[in-house]
Amino acid sequence: MPTVEQIREMLSAGAAKSSLLVEREDLLAVAKFLKTDPQLQFDFCSCVTAVDYIKQDCIEVVYHLYSVALKHGPVALKVRAPRALEQCHVPSLTPVWRGCEFQEREAFDLFGVKFDGHPDLRRILMWDEFVDHPMRKDYIPPMDYEWEPTPHGETLARAKMQGGTVPASALEAKK
Amino acid sequence: MSNLLGKGLIDGLVVTAKNFVGSYFDGNRKDRLFTYQYPEERMKLPENSRTFPFLVYDGTPDQLRCTACKICETECPPQCIYIVMERDANGKPLQRPRVFDIDISVCMQCGICAEVCPFNAIKMDCDFERSKHGRFEDLLVHLPELLKSNEYYHQIKSAEATRVDATRKPTKKPAAGTKPEKI
Amino acid sequence: MSATGIIETQTLEVSLGPQHPSTHGVFRMDVVLDGEYVVKLKPVMGYLHRNHEQIAEKIAWIANMPYTDRLDYFCSMTNNWAYALAVEKMAGLKVPERAEYIRVIMAELTRLLNHSCAIGFLLSDCGAWFTPVLYALRERERILDFFETVSGARMMCNYMRFGGVRVDLDDQSLAMARDIVARWPAFLDEFEKLMTENEVLIARTQRVGILPRELAINASITGPMARASGVEYDIRKVDKYGVYDRFDFRVPVGEAGDTFDRYMIRILEMREAVKILEQALRDIPAGPFIAPEAKLRNFKVPAGDGYGRIEAPKGELGFYLVSEGGAKPYRYHVRPPSFINLTILEDMCLGQKVADTVIILGSVDIVLGEVDR
Numbered sequence: 001m002p003t004v005e006q007i008r009e010m011l012s013a014g015a016a017k018s019s020l021l022v023e024r025e026d027l028l029a030v031a032k033f034l035k036t037d038p039q040l041q042f043d044f045c046s047c048v049t050a051v052d053y054i055k056q057d058c059i060e061v062v063y064h065l066y067s068v069a070l071k072h073g074p075v076a077l078k079v080r081a082p083r084a085l086e087q088c089h090v091p092s093l094t095p096v097w098r099g100c101e102f103q104e105r106e107a108f109d110l111f112g113v114k115f116d117g118h119p120d121l122r123r124i125l126m127w128d129e130f131v132d133h134p135m136r137k138d139y140i141p142p143m144d145y146e147w148e149p150t151p152h153g154e155t156l157a158r159a160k161m162q163g164g165t166v167p168a169s170a171l172e173a174k175k
Numbered sequence: 176m177s178n179l180l181g182k183g184l185i186d187g188l189v190v191t192a193k194n195f196v197g198s199y200f201d202g203n204r205k206d207r208l209f210t211y212q213y214p215e216e217r218m219k220l221p222e223n224s225r226t227f228p229f230l231v232y233d234g235t236p237d238q239l240r241c242t243a244c245k246i247c248e249t250e251c252p253p254q255c256i257y258i259v260m261e262r263d264a265n266g267k268p269l270q271r272p273r274v275f276d277i278d279i280s281v282c283m284q285c286g287i288c289a290e291v292c293p294f295n296a297i298k299m300d301c302d303f304e305r306s307k308h309g310r311f312e313d314l315l316v317h318l319p320e321l322l323k324s325n326e327y328y329h330q331i332k333s334a335e336a337t338r339v340d341a342t343r344k345p346t347k348k349p350a351a352g353t354k355p356e357k358i
Numbered sequence: 359m360s361a362t363g364i365i366e367t368q369t370l371e372v373s374l375g376p377q378h379p380s381t382h383g384v385f386r387m388d389v390v391l392d393g394e395y396v397v398k399l400k401p402v403m404g405y406l407h408r409n410h411e412q413i414a415e416k417i418a419w420i421a422n423m424p425y426t427d428r429l430d431y432f433c434s435m436t437n438n439w440a441y442a443l444a445v446e447k448m449a450g451l452k453v454p455e456r457a458e459y460i461r462v463i464m465a466e467l468t469r470l471l472n473h474s475c476a477i478g479f480l481l482s483d484c485g486a487w488f489t490p491v492l493y494a495l496r497e498r499e500r501i502l503d504f505f506e507t508v509s510g511a512r513m514m515c516n517y518m519r520f521g522g523v524r525v526d527l528d529d530q531s532l533a534m535a536r537d538i539v540a541r542w543p544a545f546l547d548e549f550e551k552l553m554t555e556n557e558v559l560i561a562r563t564q565r566v567g568i569l570p571r572e573l574a575i576n577a578s579i580t581g582p583m584a585r586a587s588g589v590e591y592d593i594r595k596v597d598k599y600g601v602y603d604r605f606d607f608r609v610p611v612g613e614a615g616d617t618f619d620r621y622m623i624r625i626l627e628m629r630e631a632v633k634i635l636e637q638a639l640r641d642i643p644a645g646p647f648i649a650p651e652a653k654l655r656n657f658k659v660p661a662g663d664g665y666g667r668i669e670a671p672k673g674e675l676g677f678y679l680v681s682e683g684g685a686k687p688y689r690y691h692v693r694p695p696s697f698i699n700l701t702i703l704e705d706m707c708l709g710q711k712v713a714d715t716v717i718i719l720g721s722v723d724i725v726l727g728e729v730d731r
Contacts, residue, residue, distance in 0.1 A: 047693040099578025125404040150257040150278045183555030190552045208496045225510040252421035285424035285516045
């Protein structure tokens with residue numbers, strides 16, 4: 001757990017490199033501390049997003065925090081969760097910063113990360129009956145096109161396999 | 176607001192009345208939004224305006240500048256260009272395209288292809304009247320339709336064309352008469 | 359009718375949208391009404407989701423620039439700048455001075471055209487039958503013609519590049535810009551005379567949709583909406599990106615946080631933007647318009663992650679980029695102001711009439727391209 005001095009050193013060293021990686025269990029406590037400590041006062045959560053690191057087998061949720069009262073920042077608060085869907089959950093920071101509400105819903109919708117303690121966790125951008133999580137790196141889009149006149153690479157391979165309408169000039173083998 | 180009630184409304188009505196009456200007397204087209212009676216009357220577009228790409232040739236359509244290097248194909252963001260290089264009877268590449276398709280239903284007119292072309296071969300046209308009746312095949316533009324002369328380029332964008340002519344080096348191509356065996 | 363003479367009522371669930379002329383795009387609000395008063399409101403979005411973030415992972419860094427135009431399609435120049443800023447931060451590119459001035463000019467012109475149309479559409483939601491929109495569009499056309507002369511397209515400009523801008527501003531374009539800026543104060547006076555003291559507007563927008571200051575900060579609200587609630591936070595003054603620290607301008611801050619304040623803040627910001635433009639057009643230096651080491655093809659960004667943000671006309675537009683050192687982004691995320699400003703739509707609308715819901719949504723100033731990406 002970093003101390004206040006370490007965080008302030010990070011901030012003065014330059015916003016580019018100030019990021020904190022914490023464990024899932026400590027996340028809520030660290031967030032509350034960052035918000036309420038009088039020297040830090042990170043009362044504004046600017047951006048919440050998730051990144052799928054498929055090679056390291058984890059999904060990392062990143063919170064960018066700024067301070068409106070003291071006008072400093074940003075600090076990137078990062079937490080990791082395993083990629084498997086049943087174990088992929090982190091505590092929600094919506095009780096601390098209300099602005100995380102829609103963005104955590106989006107991370108759940110597109111990546112499958114569940115946020116424990118979120119008031120209303122459901123899909124936001126995709127429709128409700130959608131099954132998979134589209135922004136994961138191993139997502140396979142459905143085979144459902146009808147016309148591809150200028151196909152490249154894998155689209156061309158799928159076009160030939162699926163037997164869809166492809167113009168004659170595109171069917172020639174690319175040398 | 177210690178004014179009389181309704182003054183704000185009357186002020187607003189005065190503004191609209193002034194504009195309404197003024198529009199009959201104001202011959203100055205610069206101050207108002209007016210309607211061009213399209214298609215009889217057309218607006219002159221600025222020189223830089225861009226719509227879809229076209230290929231430039233110098234002199235005859237045979238002498239097109241494009242060498243089928245495929246840089247525009249790789250850099251195109253929506254991947255709407257499809258190029259196949261022409262080869263002679265032995266399979267040697269002839270530095271000209273045999274197939275050059277652009278899908279204008281996908282093209283987003285960003286101009287990146289024109290920006291990255293090292294031979295000044297593909298440039299942005301400003302013709303926007305391109306609608307067709309079909310949704311699929313009709314919007315796929317092939318090589319003969321894309322070729323336009325350098326004189327046409329000077330006509331639509333004279334400053335840019337003059338600058339290009341001053342700085343470009345002509346590309347060397349093998350003789351245009353060699354035809355491949357199979358089409 | 360029951361025995362005691364009380365009429366029993368039920369709540370009514372209405373789905374406002376997605377096809378509705380006043381929802382500013384394909385946006386739906388599920389409201390539960392008790393008579394005319396709103397009891398519950400849930401925004402539903404995703405009708406314009408075009409998986410912009412997934413497309414960005416498959417194409418090169420520069421090829422994403424035309425896609426950023428289409429995020430907030432009203433203001434393409436500021437979207438481009440935010441993306442270019444994020445990449446330049448990660449790659450360590452230094453932008454020459456003339457390019458910085460050109461970027462400021464484009465961004466402030468974008469702010470002018472966005473705020474005038476936002477006010478116009480807000481008045482349209484109030485029932486002013488498109489008159490203020492046409493006054494705003496008259497001036498917006500001049501700015502769009504200027505954008506077409508410089509970059510080639512009216513709205514999807516694709517103008518900023520990493521390290522500068524795509525083409526330079528020549529003297530004729532600068533003269534055009536000066537002419538536009540010279541006309542704006544007179545236009546703003548006419549616009550204000552048309553609307554600001556209008557009793558109907560005041561009655562419909564004052565004390566409607568109040569957003570308290572603490573809730574605004576907690577809910578990550580940014581832009582004119584936050585400043586109308588008393589949050590003194592303008593990224594141009596805090597981060598000092600570009601050359602904004604050289605210009606003398608004030609940041610208007612409201613007090614009541616109601617719809618009328620959000621309207622007035624936009625008018626005042628337009629006046630400040632005109633001030634910045636006059637200074638920038640006066641002081642623009644000669645010089646290169648793009649960094650000499652910038653390249654288009656095979657541009658590789660060093661590995662790492664970075665967050666770049668600007669004060670877009672609608673709020674804080676940020677880009678979070680993760681790079682593995684290659685020619686394509688590994689992760690590309692847009693922090694859209696319109697999407698996050700919708701978090702407290704329900705809080706603002708509770709207890710108001712359903713007609714006020716439309717006005718409150720108009721004052722939030724959303725663009726669906728940004729909300730759904």
